[in-house]
Amino acid sequence: MGDYLSQTWELAREYDVLGAFWVNIQLTFWAAILSLVLGTALALMRISPVPSLRWAGTAYVNVFRNTPLTIIMTFMVLGLWGQLQVTLAPDFAGNFFRLAVIGLAVYHAAFVCESIRSGVNTVPIGQAEAARAIGLPFLPAARLIILPQAFRGAIAPLGNTLIALLKNSTVAAAASVTTETSSLMKTMIEFNSNYIYGIFLTFAIGYVILVIPIGLLTTSLSTRLAVRR
Amino acid sequence: MADETSSPSDAQSSAQDAPPSTAAQPLGEPLVELRDVNKHFGDLHVLRDINLTVRRGEVLVVIGPSGSGKSTLCRAINRLETIDSGEILVDGEPLPQEGKALARLRSDVGMVFQSFNLFAHKTILDNVTLGPVKVRREKTKDAKERALALLDRVGVGNQAHKMPAQLSGGQQQRVAIARALAMHPKVMLFDEPTSALDPEMINEVLDVMAALAKEGMTMIVVTHEMGFARRAANRVVFMADGQIVEEAHPEEFFTAPKSERAKDFLSKILTH
Ligand SMILES: Nc1ncnc2c1ncn2[C@@H]1O[C@H](COP(=O)(O)OP(=O)(O)OP(=O)(O)O)[C@@H](O)[C@H]1O
Ligand SMILES: [Mg+2]
Numbered sequence: 001m002g003d004y005l006s007q008t009w010e011l012a013r014e015y016d017v018l019g020a021f022w023v024n025i026q027l028t029f030w031a032a033i034l035s036l037v038l039g040t041a042l043a044l045m046r047i048s049p050v051p052s053l054r055w056a057g058t059a060y061v062n063v064f065r066n067t068p069l070t071i072i073m074t075f076m077v078l079g080l081w082g083q084l085q086v087t088l089a090p091d092f093a094g095n096f097f098r099l100a101v102i103g104l105a106v107y108h109a110a111f112v113c114e115s116i117r118s119g120v121n122t123v124p125i126g127q128a129e130a131a132r133a134i135g136l137p138f139l140p141a142a143r144l145i146i147l148p149q150a151f152r153g154a155i156a157p158l159g160n161t162l163i164a165l166l167k168n169s170t171v172a173a174a175a176s177v178t179t180e181t182s183s184l185m186k187t188m189i190e191f192n193s194n195y196i197y198g199i200f201l202t203f204a205i206g207y208v209i210l211v212i213p214i215g216l217l218t219t220s221l222s223t224r225l226a227v228r229r
Numbered sequence: 230m231a232d233e234t235s236s237p238s239d240a241q242s243s244a245q246d247a248p249p250s251t252a253a254q255p256l257g258e259p260l261v262e263l264r265d266v267n268k269h270f271g272d273l274h275v276l277r278d279i280n281l282t283v284r285r286g287e288v289l290v291v292i293g294p295s296g297s298g299k300s301t302l303c304r305a306i307n308r309l310e311t312i313d314s315g316e317i318l319v320d321g322e323p324l325p326q327e328g329k330a331l332a333r334l335r336s337d338v339g340m341v342f343q344s345f346n347l348f349a350h351k352t353i354l355d356n357v358t359l360g361p362v363k364v365r366r367e368k369t370k371d372a373k374e375r376a377l378a379l380l381d382r383v384g385v386g387n388q389a390h391k392m393p394a395q396l397s398g399g400q401q402q403r404v405a406i407a408r409a410l411a412m413h414p415k416v417m418l419f420d421e422p423t424s425a426l427d428p429e430m431i432n433e434v435l436d437v438m439a440a441l442a443k444e445g446m447t448m449i450v451v452t453h454e455m456g457f458a459r460r461a462a463n464r465v466v467f468m469a470d471g472q473i474v475e476e477a478h479p480e481e482f483f484t485a486p487k488s489e490r491a492k493d494f495l496s497k498i499l500t501h
Contacts (some may be wrong), residue, residue: 049327124344124346126342126344126345126346127346127348127349129309129342129346130340130342130346130347130348130405131348132309132332132335133307133309133335133338133339133340133342133409134335134336134359134360134364134408134409134412135332135333135334135335135336135337135360135364135412136332136360136363136364137328137329137332140363144359144363145348148350149349149350152350227349227350228349228392228394228395229349229394
């Protein structure tokens with residue numbers, strides 16, 4: 001164990017491990033915001049009174065939830081950028097970063113949508129009926145009554161989605177984001193194959209350190225913010 | 230609308246002929262009209278050719294065995310349930326399909342539910358001001374003032390800043406009544422407002438409702454509380470299997486029901 005730790009220390013000085021984690025944190029941050037917006041819109045579609053919107057929301061979730069993330073990420077680069085020349089930033093690295101964020105967001109939005117929908121299921125039907133009965137149309141009723149309660153009931157599954165997103169952000173390598181952790185890990189192993197355990201340990205511990213607080217935070221939030229009925 | 234008003238059902242004339250009840254106001258023009266209303270849940274025919282007219286200022290009590298369609302009737306009137314055929318008019322206007330017009334109609338029809346349904350994440354005060362501010366576009370300050378007055382009127386003014394879960398069932402239901410009143414409704418629907426309450430809280434809610442009736446509010450009340458029906462109602466409608474089986478003045482209905490179904494039903498609820 002001591003050996004591994006000293007290896008780890010040596011490597012950490014040689015390579016920008018923290019910088020790589022910072023890239024994954026940024027990917028996660030922007031993808032989380034985008035997927036929350038998109039996922040909320042999808043959840044609204046899925047509970048809306050308009051059948052075609054419900055259908056479209058369901059179709060989106062089924063397509064993106066069941067497509068491997070690697071394929072979506074590869075498509076972002078080869079399909080959107082390679083074929084359609086979609087350019088979101090002037091430089092290569094910036095462009096790939098943004099494409100990766102969008103790929104992560106469209107994939108995780110499906111899971112955010114389902115998390116919010118599970119939150120909606122914790123809201124008794126009478127809440128929506130009371131909202132309609134005082135004359136609130138669908139969107140105001142959703143915004144003022146349903147979603148605020150649904151989000152509180154969805155904190156735990158949303159936290160799980162965030163944790164998955166953070167770990168899945170390593171798949172950005174498939175979208176040519178070369179500075180993130182899994183790419184750096186591969187490079188390090190390539191040049192220091194004798195330190196392989198130390199390298200694994202470095203990244204494993206890094207992710208554990210990032211993930212544990214998210215879990216603790218969401219657990220405490222979901223009990224603290226729970227709607228009392 | 231003239232042809233409708235000139236064809237009152239037998240039930241209405243019997244209600245008019247009956248001895249005056251405690252609700253003293255003379256009854257006005259038709260406010261809620263149901264014409265040949267039918268509704269199915271799958272194979273289940275829950276509303277069968279319902280014809281019913283409720284006049285302005287009238288207090289109608291709907292009574293009947295479980296599953297007879299009372300809630301469905303109530304919910305159809307502000308279109309929480311759609312109907313398959315027939316027509317429902319509120320203040321002369323047919324119920325709109327969806328969208329803005331429907332929302333506006335719903336804001337004119339107050340509804341009080343069996344399970345209170347106060348907005349669980351909002352304070353008592355916010356529960357009452359939400360509709361006036363968000364639907365009626367009243368100023369927050371005015372809405373608050375009125376809400377506090379309404380909460381005082383139903384006896385929970387001192388609870389305004391609590392959350393619904395901190396109140397007793399009886400208090401919550403009185404808040405729900407205040408919330409509906411804050412919208413200045415033309416008619417109030419009550420779907421078994423006291424049947425989820427502990428016995429000691431039933432009267433505090435019925436008293437609020439009786440006071441409302443006395444002030445001339447048009448009310449449709451699904452309830453088995455005979456005391457309330459006798460005290461406040463102009464007319465009782467007895468439903469069974471989705472049909473209106475009998476309509477009568479409360480005193481007449483409870484002392485001398487005409488139909489077998491009603492006799493049978495009353496004998497059951499009177500034994501306990
Ligand atoms: N959403 C629904 N889907 C299917 N069936 C329903 C639905 N709502 C009500 N029903 C059925 O329709 C019938 C009438 O229901 P309704 O709730 O109107 O009766 P009720 O007279 O209010 O009864 P209770 O006294 O039990 O409240 C019942 O048999 C009920 O099971
Ligand atoms: Mg009912």
